[in-house]
Amino acid sequence: MSQYNNYIAELNDEGSILKIEIIKSWLLEHENYFKFLINETTCRKWSKWIKDKSIHLFPCACHTREGFCVFIQTYYELEKIMDLHRRQDEIAVVLKGFDRIKNNPDLEFEWVEKYSQIADFFEGKLQITGEEGKLINFMFDKDEFYTAILFEDIKMEIYCSEEYQIRSKSQENTLIFDEDELSYDDDNY
Numbered sequence: 001m002s003q004y005n006n007y008i009a010e011l012n013d014e015g016s017i018l019k020i021e022i023i024k025s026w027l028l029e030h031e032n033y034f035k036f037l038i039n040e041t042t043c044r045k046w047s048k049w050i051k052d053k054s055i056h057l058f059p060c061a062c063h064t065r066e067g068f069c070v071f072i073q074t075y076y077e078l079e080k081i082m083d084l085h086r087r088q089d090e091i092a093v094v095l096k097g098f099d100r101i102k103n104n105p106d107l108e109f110e111w112v113e114k115y116s117q118i119a120d121f122f123e124g125k126l127q128i129t130g131e132e133g134k135l136i137n138f139m140f141d142k143d144e145f146y147t148a149i150l151f152e153d154i155k156m157e158i159y160c161s162e163e164y165q166i167r168s169k170s171q172e173n174t175l176i177f178d179e180d181e182l183s184y185d186d187d188n189y
């Protein structure tokens, strides 16, 4: 087994739940290897990303999913999940704000529009496509992500509510109307 596979296997005991402490020390231990592989991999998106972390990462473009890239992707996703874990205090503050406005649809919609981006979608699982398309599954301790998952639940509840559907429909209509006005202005040119 190659080294990167061994490292991933350290995390992925079949069916076991990954605790924060384990992820933290794994990331620390393999940080240099992660950077080393970014230089080695033929999947070039990573070297671009390391120079500018704000760029959008497209799905993997390697011809056959390359082992190096699988390791890098795993490391990258775990780091993002750790970041979410660290930001839960911040999310808790936003949730406190929600407690004050809940049951007022207008304010709820405002709230969800304003904060929907503060946390990535997370439901306690991660799936990585490995070599030859084999799937690697990671499971996390939902208690350790309690606040992040609660936030996601509330967000989804608002998005799926009937009132929200009606509202976003009427907003769409306004947008179409605005575009019409715009083209009307163009005609005047």
Ligand SMILES: [Zn+2]
Residues within 6 Å of the ligand: 043, 060, 061, 062, 065, 066, 069
């Ligand atoms: Zn790749």
